[in-house]
Amino acid sequence: MEPTSLGTVRTQIGTPVEYVQTRIPVDEVVTHAFAHALDARGMLTSPGNARYIITGEVLDLYCQLLVRPYGYARLRVSVVAAGSGEVLHSRVHTGERQSTAFIPGSGSPVPLLNGLTSGALQDAVDRSLDDPEMRSRLSPAPGMSGMQ
Secondary structure (H helix, E strand, O other), X not given: OOOOEEEEEEOOOOOEEEEEEOOOOHHHHHHHHHHHHHHHOXXXXXXXXXXXXXXXXXXXXXXXXXXXXXXXXXXEEEEEEXXXXXXXXXXXXXXXXXXXXXXXXXXXXXXXXXXXXXXXXXXXXXXXXXXXXXXXXXXXXXXOOOEO
């Protein structure tokens, strides 16, 4: 599969009609999503000052259109102590979004699928960064700063 591929729009019998692509590789899209989410939470620091490093693996990020447009994200997210390399927390987080049935002939479904996939990714990122178990393991102090 191409590193920029998100999915394929198919007819009812499975014939590909359109392909959904990102402009940059999917792993970079996910990295940017985490950077923005960490920054919005005040949890992003410069690499030299970070106490923790977030690593991850994109297990799934795709969209599909059979009857209803659908976007799905599944990420394995780990938090590592910057000094020791010890994995302090690791968990798989998911996000999914679905829309009402798409009416053929009403235009391209690609923008809708992109939006659903983006929303699913944001849900998975938010769940991972707001995970109470992760936060309790990392810092008893409020605000938990120091992520990279």
